[in-house]
Amino acid sequence: MEVRSITRQVRMAPRKARLVADLIRGKQVEEALMVLRFSQKKAARVFIKTLQSAIANATDTQNVDPDTLYVKQATVNGGATFRRFTPRAHGRATPIRKRTSHFTIVVDEK
Secondary structure, three states, rough: EEEEEEEEEEEOOOHHHHHHHHHHHHOHHHHHHHHOOOOHHHHHHHHHHHHHHHHHHHHHHHHOOHHHHHEEEEEEEEEEEEEEEEEHHHOOOOEEEEEEEEEEEEEOOO
């Protein structure tokens, strides 16, 4: 009985968000929420919303007690990249890549 929640097109680099995903993988949902609340990373705010959505999905669709849930999987995949250019010397231009991410959280019963 796996329940998932996905947040797409978050304007954040996936490499930075994966640091937060590593913190909560395998933990009980209450412990994961506490870790995220005290984290200083910007990705923690997005993970809190995604995790709360996964918990709500599990309790509404599967009638599961939220105290028995744990974070089975927390992944961050790369999304579309916005490409911008900045002027440089001698008439050249240098690309700037503004990366986006897709957050996925899967919760399951113990």
